[in-house]
Amino acid sequence: MPDDLFRLTVTEAEGALSAGDISSVDLTGSVLDRIDAVDASTGAFLLVTAEAALEQAREADARRSRGDAGPLLGIPLAIKDVLCTDGVATTCASRILEGFVPPYDATVVARLKAAGAVLVGKTNMDEFAMGSSNENSGYHPVRNPWDLSRVPGGSSGGSAAAVAADECLAALGSDTGGSVRQPAALCGCVGLKPTYGRVSRYGLVAFASSLDQVGPLTKSVRDAAVLLSAISGHDSRDATSLPEPVPDYAAALDGSVEGLRIGVAPEYFAEGIDAGVASAVRNAIELLEANGAEIREIALPHTEYALPVYYVIAPSEASANLARYNGVKYGLSDPQAVDVDEMMATVRARGFGAEVKRRIMLGTFALSSGYYDAYYLRAQKVRTLIKQDFDAAFESVDVIAAPTSPTTAFELGGRTADPLAMYRADVLTLPASLAGLAAISVPCGFVDGLPVGLQLMAPPLQEARLLRAADAYERLRPAAPAPRQAVEA
Amino acid sequence: MTIDPGYRVVIGLETHVQLKTASKMFCRTSAAYASAPPNTLVCPICLGMPGVLPVINAAAVDLTIMTGLALHSEIPPHAKFDRKNYAYPDLMKWYQISQYDLPLCVGGWLEINADGETRRIDITRVHLEEDTAKLTHVVGDDGQPASLIDVNRSGVPLMEIVSEPDITSAAEAMAYGLKLRNILRWLGVSTANMQDGALRIDANVSVWPSGAEVGNAKVEVKNMNSFRALGQALDYEIERQIALYERGERLVQETRGWDEAAARTVPQRTKEYAHDYRYFPEPDLPPLSITRERVQGLAARMPELPDAVRQRLVGELGVAATDADELIEDRDLTAYTLDVIERHGGPAAEVVTWVLQDVRRLLNARELDVADIPIDAASMARLLGLRAKGDLSTTMAGTVLEEMFATGKSPEEIVAARGRQISDTDALVEIAREVMAANPQAVADYHAGKDRAIQFLMGQVMRRTRGQANPGKVTELLRVELGGNGGA
């Protein structure tokens, strides 16, 4: 038995498990050893639940020996700490939720458990999923496995780094404005943001409710398809969950892009996009074209407004969503205080980090009397225009191709002094979030030893089409030797 | 209270009503919190834990629409929920899911009767929201002042009925509240008990010098937990505001609480910035489309409302207005009475009198609800039939009714055992003559002009017949047999 089982993809591991070559206990043990070896460098995890994971692995092996099977049975996965886990601390990387132990599982977590997945731990993130570099974690930053002086992206930086450094076979993240796709691009893994409503949000700690969506980070597109099939589908506990049936997404991966109409919008290659990144993405698009896809130029004229629209709407919703953290019911508190009002305001000031406070302030202001129409309502209207851009574009194309992130991974501390510069890291992922589209980031090469992501976007509920295109690209992608990860040193 | 004619009183009422649903507004935890020990009816959703989502309880929407229909509101085809942000420790999420610009019911009116006048009070809107947890201010175990939170009430469906500022006196406000409570009970949408907080009425009160323009300032008066308190608080507040003007002061906008013990309203300490609610559409809940079919279906499910029943009782059935008013206070008793009226076929007024007096007295004595009444409407109707036929006197019928209550026997059974009323002239004449013969002094008294003597003789006849003689007939026969009345 090879000693680097942790390097397997979900699909490969499932093959080995069902062939009886390995057990889930072997696989899980290998992953836990890998975490022991490298997590001090990456900081990807906030909590490793080794004992529970081995117990789940034994249970999975027992199920398999009874004839049970399934694509996730016995597969070690990591869960972003924004998802509630019954009996396991859930902090959203915030000091204000320190010590909080939910008495319930998020629907996606319950679905993974029912599928027999092994949950190895909770991954680090930007506090309450607010950030693009994972430097906003209330506990410790995450480092990019390709270059430990650089950020992994955010907010699902822990999940992306964990997948990239093989600290799990795959992970769940959450994407509000790019928080799965952007770190996937920066860490060189696959990140899928499903259609808004495709995956239940019940138990996903809310940041911006009209945008939040759970998505997988994986080592391959096929793995993303497998995970998506497992977590999506209607949930009666989420009134915004779509009732459409869930196809077998992996079954749709036929490797063909013949006749696929791919839209390319100049707005996604505009000023501010790193030349190396743009070139890697254009090469990827050309490769698809050379293999039968049809490339069409499209216009998405309201793209530039996505940033202000997002940074009005998301903080507004967040200002309400994060109001409940006040030291009364759970988390950080000060029971010895004399005046409850003072206690609540003080706990919030102590418990939230700078970026979270900034967004709460921004959102509170945007909704406040006298400013609602100028900010919140206007942003909602421009959101309509952004959505209409996509509706029009998808009349003539099947998917849209673009870079995921304007740059490769940047240095830790490089943008922390300038909030707007940090916000611009999401500029290419925000539009699809605002329109509720399905979108994926798939690795498409390296610039200066750092991964680049190709972003593909598809109309709502067209995940099968999106995954087919991404998988086809992955198969076509030149097998150039990847640079050695810093974490291997 | 008579209001100084030099002033004009403007009152608007905001009425919160807990709906009678099985589960809470946005989660499936039982809403039956009233009798539950603290924090035993709580789930992650009503506790406002991280990650939870609301799902609308269809029954709460239905009950709100029914209330709107009863109040003649328009039910618009589109409604939605919004988040109302305010920071108070009893509000678990620090926002309340409520309705801002698209409520379930718009407009409407309620007809009230106060100070001998019938008036329509306009309704602004009826909307749906969620109740808060219960906060109790205590001295903690360590001797320090503290507050304790019982989360059971959090998330119970709460309907808010907002009136226009059409109300001009405490009496009208009370009439409005009582009328509303009655309708809510008839609809079965709420227990509407003020004492346990299922019905809470807050008032916006402002008094203005007559002739002067009505300004914006108003005083919100809260914490009235009975109708008596509502009346007292408003009377007090009106007088207090008039006294302000008399002293040359101006009305200031504020919130005041009714202090029951001190019998006065007192200012509540609030934060000056507490009221920027920052409403925005609830992103967790898709909007509601209310179809015509749904509204029609609910209208069909609604019972006949008290005003309509009252009109029928008084107009068609000849029941006294005061009796009708008294009867419609109780929906179940009214339904029972109408059933008896229909089966009996005799005068409705008589049925109502029987129900309001005898039946209700027997129910009260046994502490029974109408639902548990031991005699069904059919038996009651037959009893009244026996009475109408002359088989029973009023007194006898009362006795039979009591026995029916006690034993559950049918009226026929009881009459068969006790015997019916004796109305036979020959039999009664014979008894009358015997009584007269046995009581010569009374006969002499009668002839001497003491009319009361006939009552004594009557009593003797009743004694001999064990109460079964027809009293009207006996009086008549006695007068004939006694001949001329000396005193007449």
Next chain:
Amino acid sequence: MIDREQVVHVAALARLALSDAEIDRMQADLQQILQAFEALNALDVSDVAPTAQVIPLATVERPDTTEAPLSRDDVMRNAPRVERDQIRVPAVLTED
């Protein structure tokens, strides 16, 4: 665009007890961010309907049925302080 007094007011609305230094920093940050938002004013949106949600759903309701609540232990487990089976908080000195 946003003066110090407004920042103090918004912090009070948001129930954040910010230090003076934080208020200063916040004012500068918000000023910069709101400036970037000015771009939105370039668009004429007078005839555009707002998008609050992107999903084509309406009237999602559930039947009025109940399920078991949490045990009281689970309700109280995360509470900072418990007394008489209730969550204890410091005294409420002002009404809402």
